[in-house]
Amino acid sequence: MKVDHHRLKLDSGKFASFVSTPNMGGQLEGGAPSIIVVHYTAGATAAGAIQTFKSQSPNGRTSAHLVIDHDGKITQMVPFDRVAWHAGASRWRGHNGINQHSVGIEVANWGKLSRTAGGGWVSWTGASVPASRVMLAPHKHFPGQEHGWEIFDEAQIEALIAACRAIVGAYDIQGWDLVGHDDISPIRKIDPGPAMAMDSIRSRVFGREDDAFNDSLFRVNAPGDGLNLRENPGLAGSRVIKKLPHGTTVHVVEVVGSWALVAEVIGGNDDVTGFTHVNWLVPLAA
Secondary structure, three states, rough: EEEOOOOEEEEOOOEEOOOOOOOOEEEEEHHHHOOOEEEEEEOOOOOHHHHHHOOOOOOOOOOOOEEEEOOOOOEEOOOOOOEEOOOOOEOOEEEEEEEHHEEEEEEOOOOOOEEEEEEEEEOOOOOOEEEEEEEEEOOOOEEEEEEEEEEOOHHHHHHHHHHHHHHHHHHEEEEEEEEEEHHHHHHHEOOOOOOHHHHHHHHHHOOOOOOOOOOOEEEOOOOOOOEEOOOOOOOOOOOOOEEEEOEEEEEEEEEEEOOOEEEEEEEOOEEEEEEEHHEEEEEEOO
């Protein structure tokens, strides 16, 4: 795949199916995306999501650049240089309002599931989901709470990786800027969830282990109260060690999902160590 005039062109040489939506804004900041955000649709099929994105509901208009169905079919709805309304209130590496900077990719999937009294699984709409399509896992923001999640199809993952490679190549997007909705809107959003192995996706898209953060110096970008330095990755049951003031220099030792093990740099040396969310870290030179 490749990008041609802000449209996705398939390996066949044909453009991906395009279904236009009225739910789009003007040009992205800088005229091109710098971030890719992965979502699940919270629905059964791509067709349902596409219909929603085509509508002009008074309850709120939403859209995405790409929608990927269970069989890997990709439908584009917004050119890559235009704003789609997929991120909502969001923040990533010093940017607020990620719709203005990103490509949004929706993958057809129910997401978080509920267990029935009989031991089965249902979606938020009450639709039954076969046990063969369910995995049990905690969400990275709530590591002590295990839930059921619909698995993603192999065809979806392969299509997602191929599309991301094309977008990354066209717009020179960096490894740390391929993220989930739960990265840019932590706690408020939980998609794409643990069934989407984002670390593996990044590794395959960029052809290496994503080490963009590891062993590098960053600064805390948290005006106001500063940033919590926590004992463990995640929020649930994770004690706050101290507050890191805005502008603090930290050395990123390791990245665990969306959480970074950092050491506060004092006098040129590593000092107190703990975990922070990568959302609030920007490269030292930025």
